[in-house]
Amino acid sequence: MHKRSDSAVSVSRRTFVRAFGIGGASAAMLPRANLLAMVAPRAAAPLAPVLLHNNENPVGPSPAALEAMDRILGGGEPAGRYPFDAARGLPGAIAEVIGVPGDRVMVGNGSTQLLRTATQVFTSPSRPLVAGALTYEECAGYAGVVGHPVRKVALTDDLMLDLDGMVEAARGGGMVFLNNPNNPTGTVHSEAAVAGFIERTLAADPEVVVCVDEAYHDYVTDPSYGTAIPLAVDNERVLVARTFSKAHGMAGMRIGYMVGHPAALNRMRRWHYGLSLNVLALAAAASSIRDQTTIRRERNRNTEARAYTIDWFHRRGLSTTDSQTNFIFVKTGLPAGAFREACAQYNVLVGRDFSPYQDQWMRISLGTMSEMARATEVFDQVMTDLDRLSSRRREAAA
Numbered sequence: 001m002h003k004r005s006d007s008a009v010s011v012s013r014r015t016f017v018r019a020f021g022i023g024g025a026s027a028a029m030l031p032r033a034n035l036l037a038m039v040a041p042r043a044a045a046p047l048a049p050v051l052l053h054n055n056e057n058p059v060g061p062s063p064a065a066l067e068a069m070d071r072i073l074g075g076g077e078p079a080g081r082y083p084f085d086a087a088r089g090l091p092g093a094i095a096e097v098i099g100v101p102g103d104r105v106m107v108g109n110g111s112t113q114l115l116r117t118a119t120q121v122f123t124s125p126s127r128p129l130v131a132g133a134l135t136y137e138e139c140a141g142y143a144g145v146v147g148h149p150v151r152k153v154a155l156t157d158d159l160m161l162d163l164d165g166m167v168e169a170a171r172g173g174g175m176v177f178l179n180n181p182n183n184p185t186g187t188v189h190s191e192a193a194v195a196g197f198i199e200r201t202l203a204a205d206p207e208v209v210v211c212v213d214e215a216y217h218d219y220v221t222d223p224s225y226g227t228a229i230p231l232a233v234d235n236e237r238v239l240v241a242r243t244f245s246k247a248h249g250m251a252g253m254r255i256g257y258m259v260g261h262p263a264a265l266n267r268m269r270r271w272h273y274g275l276s277l278n279v280l281a282l283a284a285a286a287s288s289i290r291d292q293t294t295i296r297r298e299r300n301r302n303t304e305a306r307a308y309t310i311d312w313f314h315r316r317g318l319s320t321t322d323s324q325t326n327f328i329f330v331k332t333g334l335p336a337g338a339f340r341e342a343c344a345q346y347n348v349l350v351g352r353d354f355s356p357y358q359d360q361w362m363r364i365s366l367g368t369m370s371e372m373a374r375a376t377e378v379f380d381q382v383m384t385d386l387d388r389l390s391s392r393r394r395e396a397a398a
């Protein structure tokens, strides 16, 4: 068992070298002929799939996280015990790093579990969930499951969450979900705009709660952005969700956390199944949050891949939103389904349909630089093929 974990660590180190060192820079500079050779034509032996459809971190957990799991498995016993102590330890480690008291942090089986619990507790049949359309759909989906109504507020013309519209919709609401930066558009609101939004929302209704989901916090480079955590620490009506699934590279390990006032978190605890966590992920998360050097390196790696990919689309004359995340939202002008299926033929998987934008917009998660070099060659091919097909169809119809 110990040996297996060692090899996981060394694979991860190789991946790090590729991502942060020579691999990243050299892929961007590869001559076009080499890039074309990296693209899998339909009939050739398939290359490993490039997974650009779930906003994951292509590099995976940090070496510190892998080593923490190795220690647990090497020790044997902790994995045979219920995770009471480990689950008590992680909130303290998170609190120390983000600078809040320990009782302000609650951990869950991915932030999804906590977002669902918050939706369950703070909305009701008479107190709807208020959310953007489009935004991350988990809270609205879960409100539907438990039979609580949802008020959706359309995006503005520049594909930003409509903060004014959401304040209006908050009257009589139970919980307002604000995803900042927003999935799937990738856009961000400034720290000042979010603070003003929270103040106006809480004033609009004496009961409504604001839940800010900062899943992509570590990827933001816009200097006007800032976390809403300081606003949640002493206010029973403000919550902030974070996850280890993105910059920490632990999507498969299922750990997230909620920051809030103890009174709000205790209301959630009545519904929350605390033993849904496992000792491996808890140990890995505690080590990962302390390793902010790796997070900074991951942000830089992603920023480089993001700039390369956005620039590639802009040079083709296509528009994108100003992504502050590990995915981009791009107006290919093609139906998302056709684009997605054509890319899948080349073993490059891209995002799903996002109604009502699926006729022209596509969400593409960011991989490593070499994956994005391969993916953009595929996009080039696919757009050329689809353009040709539609002009042939137009000619045939004329």
Ligand SMILES: Cc1ncc(COP(=O)(O)O)c(C=O)c1O
Pocket (backbone or CB within 6 Å): 054, 055, 109, 110, 111, 112, 113, 136, 179, 183, 213, 215, 216, 242, 243, 244, 245, 251, 254, 255, 256
């Ligand atoms: C905005 C947002 N919140 C939460 C999640 C889910 O996070 P977790 O893996 O912690 O459940 C996602 C996943 O894509 C997301 O985009």
